[in-house]
Amino acid sequence: MIKIGPAGIDTKIMLAPLSGCSDLSFRLISREHGARFCFYEMVDANSLIYASRSSKNADMLQCHEDDAPIAAQLIGSDPETMLRAAKRLLERVRPVFLDINAACPVKKVIGKKAGAYLLKEPAKLSAITKTLASSLDIPVTVKMRIGYETPDIRSIVATAKACEKSGASALFVHGRTKTQAYSGCVDYASIRAIKDAVGIPVVGSGNILSVRLAKKMFDETACDGILVARGSFGNPWIFEDIENYLKKGEAPEERGIGVRKKALAKHISYIEKYKRLNVEGKVGVMRKVAVWYTRGFPNAARLRDRLCRTKRYEELMRLIDGL
Ligand SMILES: Cc1cc2nc3c(=O)[nH]c(=O)nc-3n(C[C@H](O)[C@H](O)[C@H](O)COP(=O)(O)O)c2cc1C
Numbered sequence: 001m002i003k004i005g006p007a008g009i010d011t012k013i014m015l016a017p018l019s020g021c022s023d024l025s026f027r028l029i030s031r032e033h034g035a036r037f038c039f040y041e042m043v044d045a046n047s048l049i050y051a052s053r054s055s056k057n058a059d060m061l062q063c064h065e066d067d068a069p070i071a072a073q074l075i076g077s078d079p080e081t082m083l084r085a086a087k088r089l090l091e092r093v094r095p096v097f098l099d100i101n102a103a104c105p106v107k108k109v110i111g112k113k114a115g116a117y118l119l120k121e122p123a124k125l126s127a128i129t130k131t132l133a134s135s136l137d138i139p140v141t142v143k144m145r146i147g148y149e150t151p152d153i154r155s156i157v158a159t160a161k162a163c164e165k166s167g168a169s170a171l172f173v174h175g176r177t178k179t180q181a182y183s184g185c186v187d188y189a190s191i192r193a194i195k196d197a198v199g200i201p202v203v204g205s206g207n208i209l210s211v212r213l214a215k216k217m218f219d220e221t222a223c224d225g226i227l228v229a230r231g232s233f234g235n236p237w238i239f240e241d242i243e244n245y246l247k248k249g250e251a252p253e254e255r256g257i258g259v260r261k262k263a264l265a266k267h268i269s270y271i272e273k274y275k276r277l278n279v280e281g282k283v284g285v286m287r288k289v290a291v292w293y294t295r296g297f298p299n300a301a302r303l304r305d306r307l308c309r310t311k312r313y314e315e316l317m318r319l320i321d322g323l
Helices: 024-032 045-050 054-060 079-092 106-109 113-121 123-137 152-167 189-198 213-220 238-248 259-274 281-295 300-308 313-321
Strands: 011-013 069-077 098-102 140-147 171-177 203-204 225-228
Touching: 011 024, 024 259, 045 054, 045 069, 045 079, 045 123, 069 079, 079 098, 079 123, 098 113, 098 123, 106 113, 113 123, 123 140, 123 152, 140 152, 140 189, 152 171, 152 189, 171 189, 189 203, 189 213, 203 213, 213 225, 213 238, 225 238, 238 300, 259 281, 259 313, 281 300, 281 313, 300 313
Parallel strands: 011 225, 069 098, 098 140, 140 171, 171 203, 203 225
Antiparallel strands: none
């Protein structure tokens, strides 16, 4: 249980926001295998206001009765724009809380002074947090990294405390710097220092790729919860596996090809059903997902090649069926 908002979150293990990946199909499969709390993909604040990407947002903010509880995440750089966008977002979906993205390292985002760039402007991050937290009727949280270029425990702790003071109800901390992006070691000590310094829940992120690494995050940082990100690509079982391991110390079973094929076919059928893209776009997403699930299959390289040449849902399903 993590205390965010009046009801709290009934799990310590959440599916992370994963732009371009954790769409409705991904979340439904994850929930069927033990994910009890998920995030929508991040939404650009400007796109909500200026509607230029309305079809993309319609896909990203799809509602489904089996897809709750859930959190939303906004990315942007200006407090008033973020507030206007948050209000638009809350007309469409009802998340348990709204997260501010101060973690994204992508060049285009940094160029707009959003995402991890906000770590360089902690006063701006505080202003965004304060504006949203004082105006919205749901809790506001912040997802951050442990630094911009190099880890600096003192300044990141100060930023974390400022977010708390500005009204953040929890912090999600990816234990890498902006410069590291998604590779290199996770700095557990910085997450631990943030946890020790604030009174609000701290959720750890970074390299949650196995049950042991999940436990390590809890042990090293004393965090209140964890975000599962790349560890769930083609492995929706990771949620129930982590839960079992933390509760009973049981190592996860190996899933055979048959089990993985079945889950992949289901995931792809959800994409066919729910993804709001044209045929080409949908099949592109399906191929990416198929590559995740078939890693380690016999003749994986040849198989990947065949997968990447498929052009239709039915063709892809036949290929999977014949594996
Ligand atoms: C493809 C991809 C998309 C991501 N999209 C988001 C996002 O929309 N918002 C966010 O806060 N973090 C995003 N992240 C970061 C993850 O939520 C997570 O913090 C990061 O991947 C570290 O965890 P891991 O090492 O276990 O993958 C993304 C990461 C990846 C790999």
